[in-house]
Amino acid sequence: MERKDSEVAKVKAGDPNTFQGRLAEMLERASNLQPEDMMFRYKGVQYPTVLTSVENLQALPTFEARPEDMLTCSYPKCGFNWVNQLLGDIASASQNESKDWKAGPSKVKLLEFENSERLELMKSDPSPRVYGTHTHYDNLPPSIFEQKTKMLVVFRNPKDNAVSYYHFHQNNPLLPNFVSWDEFFKKYMTGEVGWGSYFDYALVWEKYIDNENVMIITYEELKENLAGGIRKIVEFFNLSLSDEDIQLVAKRGTFQAMSDNSHVTHSTFGKVIFRKGMVGDWRNLFTEEQSQEMDAKFEACLAGTKLGLKLKYDLYC
Template structure:
């Protein structure tokens, strides 16, 4: 199911070209206190997003940047495409002509009107906080797969991604990025300083705290990057069951094989264009050990304990297993 995704590639390529002509302090804008990249998001799009009418059979993936959304998005898209092709005995409804860029917050103001006309099932990704999603997502009981990853690896991956992706501000050193990643509030800073001391899409600990409010909802399934790494086959099977996607063991195994890091990396030029080489860097666990110093370990351990340790998502992350030095 690793077909070319022309619309995905076009959006990303245009954003990267536009960003290459901009200064660092022009790359981000603030909306409701959170920074976003100007070449892929806009206040007008966020306002138009409320017009999206969510459906109970939508397949929604929510995850903070660099928590594995492209990987798990591949799994979800493949599950739906395999099921639809099987049921219709023809090309999947997710044909290129019917697709939108999968990330909900990326596009133009007319995107949501077009999405409202798309047939089911729609596969939707987002990095947004739950309160920033269209109200219809929760009102209409759309099912959400919430993907979380240990915060030290998220920070490490985000650092490398920021320095390789022109739509985001780059950082001269890991120490500079760590300060930005750990900074939670922007109210005391001037806008120019905000650009340096905060990362796009906001604080990861705030993201976990806000999504934890929905962790018990019957329409929300939480899965960790690490548990998928431990047993991808079981993870794929559980995801399919949650969304009511009925496939044979052979069909499920095909999805598992196509979602291996090696397979996705080999197909990344076709599926993600120039972005592929930036996205598929290592795809492992515990890469944080190559960057974190003792002081940074202590600071993140303390932040985890203060913000998320005692919550359902905090326990799900197995912090002592994956994040203790």
Template structure:
């Protein structure tokens, strides 16, 4: 079975397992943060507290719906061009029980591409001790919120929301999977000048994908040709990936790839909601390095 077929089979098993599960049981809380019960469990979280990173690991860190699948696909294409390494059949997040099992069995060869949505303070200490390089991806908070809302409602493994107005206050207070966007952003903002961290934004990747591919490959010390950069950018555009998502993600394509637009938040937010996020951004990130990189005044002002 090839990786795509295995990925489809894994997803089907997950969705079959939650068909008769109550909405309340679709999520669980660990150390005060909500997680999806279909793909995470307490045993896995306990395991990753003692996770052993390797110096040659390549780590992607992102808050949910900031372009995770897009960025991980680009990273696999870069590594594939350099090492001919094949992508796994499931998202390589260390907190996902399916992928964590293969990591425990030590069946993943180096360089391992790993990912996580975990808060900075919940990432296993060995990643910092080994000075593992981390690509950190963020997206403006308003588009992130809208994408997260649709992800909840398009994903049978998650409880749905009746309306956007019901979802918005939960997003703002961090009562969503993996916790508060602003808590994640505030934590990473303190570490952006470290040599082991490269921050990319969804918006900059949309604007200049070739340049983003170059930055990522150079950051991880992987020299690839200009022709390879062009090929990765062409096949790595959100438009291309969405158009081909039927092949890569089958019936589940709509769960992972929706619009990928910048500014779609304007079709959901009320003026009051927009001002509430503006105030939160001002409180947490205005005048900071991450605040500047997010180009908030360009992408988030009404």
């Protein structure tokens, strides 16, 4: 419990509606849980106990989306926090002509983390609302489809995703640790991790890759050309930003800039969320046998698909 207690001591309780305020509460709860109690299962899928609940997941279908909402969908550790912060800056830039918008404490909202009361409060949030979810496509609130809300879907190559997810568990006081990378890899490959299987998640989005309200962007694409990726995102959400604004969002949106500012946006938890931000880190943990196992899984599930081609698996894996 030493690691968790040290994190609790660093975060003081505050406004429960802010990331920092809720983090303090969650850290306190996590410090009193045994590892085996830090995850629960709902409809066959694991979720983190201190981040969500059965009641939250049952309330999710009641969420009322709007056509102008800016929604990020991603499997965990595919770049969600990065892209969500980019969307927040894009929304601010599109609303503020003075160019003096500044990053403050994170107000990231994952729908499955919000209880029924907070979902109700979101009704009063001004548009465009920026929020996201790790939830499987089939479990998204019906209003998202009814309102034709645009969904920005973020993917990352599965090898780097697995390694990032492993380190997230090992460094995150809100999640249970694994005995070893080998243990985590086995569970990752069978979908016995939070939010289930990466490949199940990917396969369903492949079905909707050509939907006009869906845009798939990859972590690697943003690393290659951040300004270009931001420009595509702006166009997808039918916004208008000048080249100057796009460059400003890109400058603020590099991994280094977000990492340097993470103490403001995510308190002490920033170092957990923003770890390395690199492509190819999987080579530091994967054995040859594990690499081949992942190659075979990708071949069976995504090879030859539009999403598979977009992931550039041969280049990055």
